[in-house]
Amino acid sequence: VARNIASSFATVHEHGHVVGDVNQNSFMVGRDSKVVLIDSDSFQINANGTLHLCEVGVSHFTPPELQTLSSFVGFERTENHDNFGLALLIFHVLFGGRHPYSGVPLISDAGNALETDITHFRYAYASDNQRRGLKPPPRSIPLSMLPSDVEAMFQQAFTESGVATGRPTAKAW
Structure with missing residues (x-):
């Protein structure tokens, strides 16, 4: 799918x-x-x-x-804006409807509003999620269950590098 x-x-x-x-x-x-x-x-x-x-x-x-x-x-x-939404859809499919910017807050201003967490690139499954202020929810599917290239594509799509150098394209997925 x-x-x-x-x-x-x-x-x-x-x-x-x-x-x-x-x-x-x-x-x-x-x-x-x-x-x-x-x-x-x-x-x-x-x-x-x-x-x-x-x-x-x-x-x-x-x-x-x-x-x-x-x-x-x-x-x-732009296509890069679409590529963010596409990565979100794929994340939803693979993770049972979970949002990649939703998780357990690690800092006081995280986890209050999804839009704020998106704005601040608080990708809960990021390799540096402690710095970002969110960690995955309890009992959520671990990102490590995915092939490493797919894990890297999510990292690219949901962090600052996706804005700077482009998110994975539809063709890349």
Whole structure:
């Protein structure tokens, strides 16, 4: 399912478009694990040089660098923004719906608001999660159960390096 979600995003990106309003209601999964993207009226479409922006979004799927925007009106999104949401969807699939920025607070201002934890890159499963201020919830699936390259992709997607050098692409997943 995760691979098929990524493949759907890759197809959108290959055509020069952006999903934009990425969230858990962005797709449907068939009995055969095929994925269909839905809610496409909010895609950011580049049609013959005219850009039709996606002006909506779900805060807990919004990347850290966009969390402080008061509105998406007039804002041009990028594939890298989609790649954050895609990584979140894949994380949800692999970890039973858990959010990577939700966990046990290790500092006083962590764990109060998901949007704040996203803004501050408090990825609970990060290799340096003690510094970030969140650790995984009790009895959660350990990240170490994944192949090391997938673990590294989540680290890239959910930390500052994803903004600086780019998050894993849909094709990479």
